[in-house]
Amino acid sequence: MLNAVPAGARPPDPTAAPAASPRPDAAAALGLYAAVAHGAFRRYSTYRAATLAGTFTNTVFGIILASSFLALWQARPGLGGYDQSQAVTYIWVSQALLVTVAVWGGGFQDDVQDRFRSGDIAVDLYRPVDFQGWWLATDLGRAAFQLLVRGTGPMLVGALVFRTRLPENPLTWAFFLLSVLLAVVVSFGLRFLVSITGFWLHDSEGVRSVMLVVSMFFSGMLLPIALFPGLLGDLAPVLPWAALVKVPTDVFLERASGSGLLGALGFQLAWAAALLAAGRGAQWLATRRVVVQGG
Amino acid sequence: MALIELQDVRRSFTVRARTGRFSRTKREVRAVDGLSFTVEAGECVGYIGPNGAGKSTTIKMLTGILVPSSGRLRVAGVDPARERVTLARRIGVVFGQRTTLWWDLPLRDSFELARRIYRIPDRRYRENLDRCVELLDLGALLDTPVRQLSLGQRMRGDLAAALLHDPQVLYLDEPTIGLDVVSKGKVREFLREVNRDRGTTVLLTTHDLTDIEQLCDRVMVIDHGRVVYDGGLDGLHATGRSERTLVVDLAEARAPIDVAGARVVKVEGPRQWLAFPAPQSAAPIVAAVAERYPLVDLSVREPAIEDVIARMYAEVAIG
Numbered sequence: 012m013l014n015a016v017p018a019g020a021r022p023p024d025p026t027a028a029p030a031a032s033p034r035p036d037a038a039a040a041l042g043l044y045a046a047v048a049h050g051a052f053r054r055y056s057t058y059r060a061a062t063l064a065g066t067f068t069n070t071v072f073g074i075i076l077a078s079s080f081l082a083l084w085q086a087r088p089g090l091g092g093y094d095q096s097q098a099v100t101y102i103w104v105s106q107a108l109l110v111t112v113a114v115w116g117g118g119f120q121d122d123v124q125d126r127f128r129s130g131d132i133a134v135d136l137y138r139p140v141d142f143q144g145w146w147l148a149t150d151l152g153r154a155a156f157q158l159l160v161r162g163t164g165p166m167l168v169g170a171l172v173f174r175t176r177l178p179e180n181p182l183t184w185a186f187f188l189l190s191v192l193l194a195v196v197v198s199f200g201l202r203f204l205v206s207i208t209g210f211w212l213h214d215s216e217g218v219r220s221v222m223l224v225v226s227m228f229f230s231g232m233l234l235p236i237a238l239f240p241g242l243l244g245d246l247a248p249v250l251p252w253a254a255l256v257k258v259p260t261d262v263f264l265e266r267a268s269g270s271g272l273l274g275a276l277g278f279q280l281a282w283a284a285a286l287l288a289a290g291r292g293a294q295w296l297a298t299r300r301v302v303v304q305g306g
Numbered sequence: 307m308a309l310i311e312l313q314d315v316r317r318s319f320t321v322r323a324r325t326g327r328f329s330r331t332k333r334e335v336r337a338v339d340g341l342s343f344t345v346e347a348g349e350c351v352g353y354i355g356p357n358g359a360g361k362s363t364t365i366k367m368l369t370g371i372l373v374p375s376s377g378r379l380r381v382a383g384v385d386p387a388r389e390r391v392t393l394a395r396r397i398g399v400v401f402g403q404r405t406t407l408w409w410d411l412p413l414r415d416s417f418e419l420a421r422r423i424y425r426i427p428d429r430r431y432r433e434n435l436d437r438c439v440e441l442l443d444l445g446a447l448l449d450t451p452v453r454q455l456s457l458g459q460r461m462r463g464d465l466a467a468a469l470l471h472d473p474q475v476l477y478l479d480e481p482t483i484g485l486d487v488v489s490k491g492k493v494r495e496f497l498r499e500v501n502r503d504r505g506t507t508v509l510l511t512t513h514d515l516t517d518i519e520q521l522c523d524r525v526m527v528i529d530h531g532r533v534v535y536d537g538g539l540d541g542l543h544a545t546g547r548s549e550r551t552l553v554v555d556l557a558e559a560r561a562p563i564d565v566a567g568a569r570v571v572k573v574e575g576p577r578q579w580l581a582f583p584a585p586q587s588a589a590p591i592v593a594a595v596a597e598r599y600p601l602v603d604l605s606v607r608e609p610a611i612e613d614v615i616a617r618m619y620a621e622v623a624i625g
Contacts, residue, residue, distance in 0.1 A: 043422040050419065054410040057451075131404050137369040138406070139394035140423050299373070 043140070044148040051152030065110060066164040073106040073165045077173050091237035096176040097264050098235075103169030104260045105232055107162035111154050112194045112255045113202065114232050116219050118153050119146045120202050124216070127209040136298065143287070143294055146206075147199055154195040176264060183265055186272060190259040193279035197254040200286025201226070207290065210297035230255040251286060254279040308380075309475055309507045310345035310368065315377030316531075317363055337363040339531035341377070347474070350501045350508040352518035352525040356619045360531040361511045365477050368509070369399055382474050395424060398468035398506075402480035405460060406467055407452040413463050414448040417470060424471035431470060438466035441496050458489030465496060469506075476500065478510045482517055494520050515611045527618060535618065539611070547617070548609035549581040552591055557600035565594045576602070584609050 055062070077099045084095045093101060108114070123146065126132040135142055169175055178184055205222050209215040227233055229252035236247045236257045247253060258275045261267045267275045317338040322330045338360045345351050355361050366372035367379060370386030370393050379386055382396040407416040421431045439445050442462040452460060461481065468476065478497070482490045498521055500506045510517060518525055518539070525542060527535040535545055542548075552568065555577050562570035563578060568591050572579040582591055588606050595601060 039422070039425050043419075046419060046422050050408060050411055050415055053415075054408070057410050129404070133366065133369075133371055134399075134401070134404050134406050136371040137390070137394055137397075137399050138423055139391045 044144055047145060047148035048152035051149035052156045055153050055156040062160055066161050069106045069109065069161055069165045070168045073103055073169055074172065077102040077169065091235050093235065093237070096174050099173045100175040100264060101235055101260050103166050103175060104263050105256050106165045108191065108194065108256050108259060109232065110161045111158045111191065112198045114226055114230050114255055116202055116223055116226070118202070119150045120206050120219065123206045124209065127213060143203060143290055146203065150199045151195060158191060178263060178265055180265065183262065187259060187263045190262040190276060190279060193276065193283055194255050194259050196283040197251055197279060197286060200283060200290055201251060203290040204286065204293060207293045207297055226252055226255070229253065231257040251282040254282050307347050308344040309347045309382055310509065311380040312341050312343055313378040315341045315367065315374050315379055317367060317372065317375045336531055341531065341533060343526060343533060343536060345507060345509060347507055348505045349524060350522045351510065352522035353509055353511045353528070354518065354525065354615065355528040359529045361528065362479060365479055365511065368477060369397065395471065396474050398473035398476040400464050400468045400478050400481055402461065402483040405464055407460065407463055409453050410451055412449045412451055413444065416452065416463070416467055420467050420470050426471050430472070434470045434472065438469060441499060442466055442492065458485045461485060461489065461493060465493065469500060473506065475507045475509065478508065480512050481510070482512065482514050497521055515615065519611060527615065529619060542611065542614055543584050543609060548584045548614040550584050550588065550609055551607040552580040552582065552588055553605045553607065554578050554580065554595055554601060555603040557602055563595065563599055565591055567591055
């Protein structure tokens with residue numbers, strides 16, 4: 012329905028290039044979403060002051076949290092299977108991920124919410140573009156920008172001020188980037204489901220507040236999941252939020268290798284696929300019963 | 307060829323109202339209530355009606371973002387709600403109070419994006435862009451971020467963005483709202499050229515009747531979700547029982563004068579306003595006045611289309 016138009020369904024158009032095989036269509040769609048992601052990247056790069064302030068805040072929080080973790084691991088060495096430098100590195104990597112994978116929510120969610128309130132969401136629906144694909148592309152563009160600036164900045168400061176543990180195997184950097192990409196997609200999948208409730212609730216603010224708390228806790232942003240006790244410790248690692256911070260930090264700290272690494276990435280991939288599919292289903296239901304606010 | 311076809315289209319919404327602490331009552335509101343009309347290719351149709359008449363609901367159904375409760379709807383050969391994406395490539399939409407442009411980025415980027423969204427072949431894209439840039443005077447604005455554009459400039463940008471893919475039908479929802487006189491003029495001139503020279507079918511909703519007077523040969527007035535008038539602008543005057551006004555300046559101030567075929571609607575010192583039915587000639591009334599009263603000066607005022615429409619809305623509301 013909302014998906015890229017099948018070649019046969021295009022309007023009779025003498026000047027348009029004939030879409031004989033599905034390949035040019037796929038290429039054109041890819042080009043579009045790449046342009047959307049690039050636009051989002053550039054858009055975020057125009058908010059210089061906000062980015063600077065955010066990076067500064069991340070760094071300050073990183074210093075405070077890393078200092079307390081340092082004290083904690085001095086009292087309890089090897090807690091949760093992390094040594095001291097791993098625990099400190101955990102803080103810096105999670106600070107780098109906080110905004111990149113939008114643990115708090117936000118990114119495209121703010122835009123979609125504004126568009127629900129103003130009724131501009133109608134504009135998104137009468138364009139021949141896939142709604143989910145469009146917003147995923149903007150979110151990937153945003154995440155790329157934020158990883159580059161709000162990710163790298165605090166990490167560099169952290170590495171200068173504290174004794175952090177950088178990957179020993181250079182390949183780990185590549186796996187880490189892949190894991191972050193998957194984390195962004197999982198996060199997008201969760202946020203998309205929250206945003207799409209706007210079609211029914213007209214405003215997804217309430218659902219979003221609940222998600223914020225759940226996400227902060229179960230992603231391992233507040234405390235590494237490895238430290239969760241009992242049943243909570245069994246449950247948290249299989250929930251989708253674990254894909255946001257726990258898995259990328261595990262990859263970065265090389266706590267998972269070989270089949271364990273593949274399993275961790277597979278876990279992210281599975282949640283990403285499941286959530287995107289659920290979002291697509293919800294979108295299908297939502298567009299059956301669109302009510303657009305405002306005249 | 308009929309580009310837009312509606313047959314007995316209805317759309318109702320359920321509105322829940324709080325009646326007590328826990329109780330709610332459901333009420334059905336019929337926003338569009340048995341609408342039937344066709345628009346031929348190349349027409350420019352004004353679609354007007356008071357607030358809440360069902361104009362926007364109609365446009366939303368015509369773009370496919372709202373599913374009709376019942377009835378048959380065809381735009382450019384497809385059922386909008388079923389084939390929304392196919393239709394989207396054949397129509398252009400401009401909502402005066404919404405924008406499709408990318409807020410933080412230069413205008414040019416939004417056009418580039420439109421090129422990709424609608425898969426416009428390069429040559430056609432360049433031709434259309436050049437034409438829009440020239441006619442809408444956008445040259446100096448292409449590299450300005452959209453958020454820095456004035457409302458009139460943004461509107462012109464939105465118009466260009468909606469036309470780059472050569473849509474067969476253009477829906478305009480209040481395209482001149484909030485614009486100054488000069489900007490309104492530019493937008494109208496551009497729309498006229500799009501309709502006359504490119505043959506694009508235009509459906510225009512507006513509260514500014516000058517838009518209609520200058521652009522549309524056909525007007526549809528809807529109220530309470532039904533068509534109450536469909537025809538030329540001239541016909542509106544006849545149906546609306548509009549009146550012309552004869553303004554006379556007498557030699558001195560006096561009580562309202564008595565002239566057959568006209569009634570005094572206003573007196574201000576020596577000046578009096580006499581209303582008479584629009585189709586009737588002013589000559590006998592002028593003669594009658596001149597014969598009985600000392601006349602200094604006179605003028606005839608044509609009926610304002612606003613008044614005609616206002617009377618029509620009021621009648622529908624009472625009836």
